[in-house]
Amino acid sequence: xxxxxHDKIEKFYDFLDKxxxxxxxxxxxxxxxxxxxxxDYMLAQDEKLNRLxxxxxxxxNRLYEKKEEETYNKEEIRKAFQLxxxxxxxxxxxxxxxxxxxxxxxxxxxxxxxxxxxxDRISVLDANVGCGNLLFSMTNNSNKVFSKMVGVDINxxxxxxxxxxxxxxENEVEFFNQxxxxxxxxxPVDLIISDLPxxxxxxxxxxxxLNTKNKITYKPYLMIENLMKYGKEGCYYFYLxxxxxxxxxxxxxxxxIILKESHIQAIxxxxxxxxxxxxxxxxxxxxxxxxxxxxxxxxxxxLRFPSFKEKDKVKRAIDKVHQWYHQNI
Numbered sequence: 001x002x003x004x005x006h007d008k009i010e011k012f013y014d015f016l017d018k019x020x021x022x023x024x025x026x027x028x029x030x031x032x033x034x035x036x037x038x039x040d041y042m043l044a045q046d047e048k049l050n051r052l053x054x055x056x057x058x059x060x061n062r063l064y065e066k067k068e069e070e071t072y073n074k075e076e077i078r079k080a081f082q083l084x085x086x087x088x089x090x091x092x093x094x095x096x097x098x099x100x101x102x103x104x105x106x107x108x109x110x111x112x113x114x115x116x117x118x119x120d121r122i123s124v125l126d127a128n129v130g131c132g133n134l135l136f137s138m139t140n141n142s143n144k145v146f147s148k149m150v151g152v153d154i155n156x157x158x159x160x161x162x163x164x165x166x167x168x169x170e171n172e173v174e175f176f177n178q179x180x181x182x183x184x185x186x187x188p189v190d191l192i193i194s195d196l197p198x199x200x201x202x203x204x205x206x207x208x209x210l211n212t213k214n215k216i217t218y219k220p221y222l223m224i225e226n227l228m229k230y231g232k233e234g235c236y237y238f239y240l241x242x243x244x245x246x247x248x249x250x251x252x253x254x255x256x257i258i259l260k261e262s263h264i265q266a267i268x269x270x271x272x273x274x275x276x277x278x279x280x281x282x283x284x285x286x287x288x289x290x291x292x293x294x295x296x297x298x299x300x301x302x303l304r305f306p307s308f309k310e311k312d313k314v315k316r317a318i319d320k321v322h323q324w325y326h327q328n329i
Contacts, residue, residue, distance in 0.1 A: 001109070001141045002075040012080035015067050016042075019060060020084060026056045031091040032157075035084055039164040074169045075140045081165050082133055097280055098130055098158070100195045100240065103308055104270070104284075105137025108193060108238050110318075111286065112142045114325055115236050115265075116190070123148035123189040127180045127227055130155070132162035134195050134240075136169060149173040150189065152180050181222050188232040195240040196220040214253045220245065221254045228261045233291025237262065241285045243269065262287040266301035266324075273307050297328040 019038035024031050029051070040048040041060050049057065072080075082099070089096055116122055122144050126135040129151030139146050149171060153159050156177050166173045178184050180194075197219055216222055220241065231237065246255070258264065265286040275281045286301075288294070301324045306313035 001106075001143075002073050004073070004075050004079065008070060008072055008076045009080045009083075011068060011070060012072055012077060013083045015063070016080060016084040017087070019063055020088070022059055022063060023052065023056060026059060027052055032088045032094075035088045036160060036164055038084075039081075039168065043164070043167050074136075074171075077168050078133075078136050078140055078165065081168060085131060085161065097198075100130070100134040100137075101274060102133070102137050103274065104195075104240060105134050106141050107284065107305075108134065108138040109141035111238060111284075112138065112144055112191065114321070115286075115329070116144055119144070119190070121145045121147040122191055123150075124191040124193065125150045125152065125186060125189045125227075125230060126193050127152050127223065127230075128194040128197055129153045129162050129175070130158045130195065132165045134193065135162075135173075136165060136171070138193065139171070140169075148189065150186055151175045152178050152184060152186070154179050181219070181226050184230065186230050188230055189235065190232060191236050191238065192227050192231055193238045194223070194227070196223060196242070196245075198242070214250065214257075216250045216253060218248045218250065218254075221248070221250065221257075224254070225257050228257075228289065231289045233289060234294050235289040236265075237285075237287040237289070239285040239287070240282050243281045243283055245283070245285070258287060262289050263296050264300050265297055266303070268301070269304040271305055271307040273309070295329075299324065299328055301328075 016035070016038050019041060020031070020035045023029060023037050024034035027034065027037070029037065037049065037052065041064075079102070082102070086096070086099065089099065112122070124135070124139070124146055129135055130153060132151065135149065135151060139149065151159070151162055151173055152175075153162070154177070159175050159177055162173075163175055176184065176186070216225070224237075224239065227237065265288050266284070268284040270282055270284065272281060301321065303317060303320065305317055308314060
């Protein structure tokens, strides 16, 4: 896990915030576009700055001259980026739930290090990458080397945001603007992660791939079924699921698909105080794809994770996870 300096986060955020506000006021772009332009300026992406006139560029140069010389690690950059992005989302009244909380990415990184103890290099696919916070908070805080990173999302705006963050972090990532319910040109990977989307019946009708054989129309079910094709034998799946995931229509069909293709490793209910509204409360579902010669866990880890504010309870929960792992894996 990377150590962070909060003063450095504040300095990085301060420059992004001032640059964004300057572009917003002078170039009359919307706040999110202004934010992305401020990142492009930091990355010296001159071809993307052609929309800015000479006066705006001169102002940005003056701001940059006042910026303190400093080195930042990846987690300091990511946190400063997320603070700026949250401000842009608030400004445009976008859905804040589309940005996965940092704490979940850190939990994912813990499970990566636990389940991949015997593997140093990992290929990973974030199948609903959004703005990249889950993927990069996980990879930043894991001890593993991610030899290949792939991000898929149907929203091109979110992919633009993820690409900027990847470039700031100097991460090599392949991004695909694709429907994650359809065939994807992605080689099998060691780990598939996703903050599963909120289902929208109007949206689901627009997808060309519907599981007509099983008559499943719940988007997260369709997505999990499709993603079974993109994991290697023994691949792990880390999913963030709604707490009512196993109560939706055709849940029996979904359970059959999961058990046919994989072994359920864990279902971990996340702390209530992590979510503002009850309907947004989620759990972590961990699966392992079946494969020849792979051992099967004797028990499924069922755990209600305590609030991160209660350090003693968190430690006991971690101890319980370790105990389960050594008895079952």
